[in-house]
Amino acid sequence: MKAASIEFRQVVKRYGDVVAVRGVSFTVAPGTLVTLLGPSGCGKTTILRLIAGLELPTEGRILIGGEDVTEVGAADRDVSMVFQSYALFPHMSVLENVRYGLVVSGTKVADAEARAREALATVGLTGYDDRLPSELSGGQQQRVAVARALVLEPSVLLFDEPLSNLDARLRRQMREEIRDLQQRLKLTVVYVTHDQAEAMAVSDRIIVMNRAEIAQEGAPRDLYERPGDRFVAGFMGDANRVTGTLKRRDDTLGDVALGPLTLRLPHRNLPDGPVDVAIRPEAIALVDAAASPVRATVKKAVYLGGLVEYTLDTPIGELFAVSLAAARPHAVATDAGLEFAPRGVVVVPPDPSGRDAAP
């Protein structure tokens, strides 16, 4: 298998007046797993279909493995795709489904079947050759779909929300298997999802999309800890959005005043004055009322087993916090002091062009 790079150069896709992808450029390095993450209708699936060749761009160039494939149709691209619905052919058995791509590209049937069995073994699905797709469980169908895509040894493998039809437990297992497979076979994988946790779990890099454009691109940790704008901050996990006042101290750090509290945070080259601040729920710790200058009143407490979710009234606004369940949780209508773990608090640049998309 020869993993290939993918490059988008100023790609635009329009359907009539509707712009589905607006001047997008990015590169996917060979052998990496990149996730396209975003709310529905943000253009992430269109980008996946552009890579597959199921759509051709209105403008711009697409390169796979360094070769310009802008006008090449899906059947001629060395790209396979696992569909959200799996799209298994209902009139063919498991083996016929998996060998299909080999047979239509001229491989002898016997060879094709041998390789199809190998692929089925790779995804851990031996002995189901003659079943029809309708006789398999959801997870098994998913594996067949993966095997069918893998058997062609594509230089790029695409996943379109592959886990959305599975239940929560199976979803975690399958996403780990996909990641394992990708690492083991050193595949270039592009993965589309709207689930931020799933994206964080499987990706080398994440491209966050919003309104037909790339909002931010980076490693999962970068995006979580240094979101480029309020949209990304809100989309990459929960975030409380408050306003603080920034005063720079040196090249990297500044003082951010949040009500009565001042935190020392990276200023990210923002100018002095009011700034948006994102506070992760798990960065807020509830302590004794006397131990902190910031007082909060517990408005709501929801017990979730291992965790407790609090809604707090504070001088800097209403905050949402998550803590490990303690022996004595803070009761509703009692006061508590607040502490902030600086790693979970970040100043956020204003959204370009004043967009304000809710996550």
Place this chain on the structure above:
Amino acid sequence: MSDTVSDTVGGVRDRALRVWLAVGAAGFLLAPWYALPDSILSTGWLTLWLSKENAPAWWQAWAWQRPWLWLVGGLLLACALAAGGLRDRRQRANALAATGAAGFAGTLAQGFAIGPRGWTADWLGALFGPLAGGQYGMGAGAALVLAAFAMIFALGLAARGAFRGDAFVACSVVAVTALVGLFTFYPVTTILASAFEDAGSTFSPSAFAGRMFTSKIWGLGCLGGGTRCGVAWNTLILALSCAVACTALGLAFALIATRTTFRFKRLLRVMSVLPIITPPFVIGLGLILLFGRSGVVNHLLEAAFGITPTRWIYGYPGVLLAQVFAFTPIAFLVLIGVVEGVAPSMEEAAQTLRANRWTTFTTVSLPLMRPGLANAFLISFIESIADFGNPIVLGGNFGVLSTEIFFSVVGAQLDQGRAATLGILLLGFALAAFFVQRAALGRRAYTSMSGKGDSGLPAPLPDALRRVCYAVVMPWVALTVVIYAMALAGGFVETWGRNFTPTLRHYVKAFGLEWGPSGLIWAGAAWNSFWTTVRLSAIAAPLTAALGILAAWLITRQRFVGRSAFEFGTMLSFAVPGTVIGVSYILAFNVPPIEITGTAVILVACNVFRNMPVGVRAGMAAMAQVDASLDEASTTLGARGFTTLRSVLLPLLRPAVVAALVYSFVRAMTTVSAVIFLVSADYEWATTYIINRVVNGDYGVAIAYSSVLIVLMIVVIALIQKLVGERRLGRRTAGEVRGGAAQFGSAA
């Protein structure tokens, strides 16, 4: 268009390109360029290959003073140079598309510009100088070259990235467009043009006005009680009364079938199939045998009461009666779906709100059925104005547009301009009704069923209404049975009305077989037209189904510029009445460059393109059931359009394919209105043969022949139903056709 390893050079599928270039070369260098008097399949032309009639294009240009054909050769050469000479992908694609388009247009243009006596228009001669010779209709060579140019154009488009780069899709779209253009748009434009031409073939709106606004068309004499009304009014009055009667009867039938405990509901369903398998004039024949001057009823009346037989059945009453018999089942089919679609819970809600049965029916059920009623009305209206078989058999002096068109062409008048004018009028009526129907259905509102189950029970009909329905439907059913019985029995007696001695004479005359010295002799008079009809219908049916399914696939599964125009084009012939198609085919295809009247080709083409819309509809409905991600999965696995269609979609669509096949075969076998203009001594159609027998008063053979056709249709349908039915009982159910997602539901 093979699916083996991609042999792309510069982005164009080279193997397909080479094949089409070879086809073009063969068309230019080998095949006879002009149409031969005999079939190309009879190999006589090979012996005189380079003669003036049989020579291929290059020899015609070189030796027979037709130098304009060098233009065609030059354009072919340009295609080859573009294919072989250019390395840059984009340049090559553009060059192929451009030379292909130029070649197609150029070849057609020389055909239209140069006729048997040189230039077809004076300004062309003034522009290019006089010509030494002329040319006749295009033949096999020209067809091959045109096909090659069109496909090279399509391959160039695909290489430019159109149609998502799929060569098969590109070629299909271009091919279907070219064929629909040739066999639907070109004839219809020709009829428009010739309506505006005077006797000398020059453009003349006054000639059109003179023909259009005469009292023979628009006269209102019948209102004054004197002479007859114009044919336009006749047609409209007939169509309106027929539509009203069919809709009312259809509703009565539908209500009885769904809202009563009527015990013979299956019989109603069977009756609804009858008009599809019956040649359209059979009911007319049955009516003549029953109510005609020497019909059974008149005989009884004369014997019992001494009433002198009259000819009342010939004219408006008879035609109307026959049409209502013929088209009520169609209205019933439309309405039964609508009546079943009215949600029982609505009616139950009305009843819980203190409405009695009658109020419920008039305030809830009937208004909910309104779109269906409008649809049934318009369909009956369209069927009535397009009907040819019943008016020709029963019309007498009551002329309608479709028969007047026929008599303008075949009668002593032979006035093509008048035929074209009447054709335009009829086409206008049909298109108007068609668009009103589309618009009415566009707002199709309330009857659509929701996904939720409705456990309610349909409200029983109010007693009075139920009695009315029974009172109308029962005699009607009885009469239908009697008419069909008459039509079948008539073939077994000597002379209907005069001599009721049983005989097989008519069957022997029509379908006699004899043993001669050299074996079996098809001695019967009907065999010739019978086998022609069966053979040509059997050729047309698979072509119709293939084109229809292909077009449906392109419309539902591909996105390309002009797709809605493409859809309109494939559907257009559905709205054009058969007589108009017949006349327009004569006008368009009786003169070079495309001269195919009197051949089998024109009969096959006529049937294919008239019935194609039904194939398209069937295909579209079936494809809506198959999730599009199945196609895309196949494509990303390396299958091109053709492989996807063949190995993924067609297996899932088999019932729709079979239905399209059956329907197009049956329709071709029973059609009258268009083919009656197109038959020739060599190629006679069963139905036109029967009509000629009826017109000559030879009812015995006509009835015998009709009976044979009906029985044959029933056998064919039953056979196919059995085959399709068995497949449905297989291990898969319809619900599985949606990929794995079916069980889980898919989040968009």
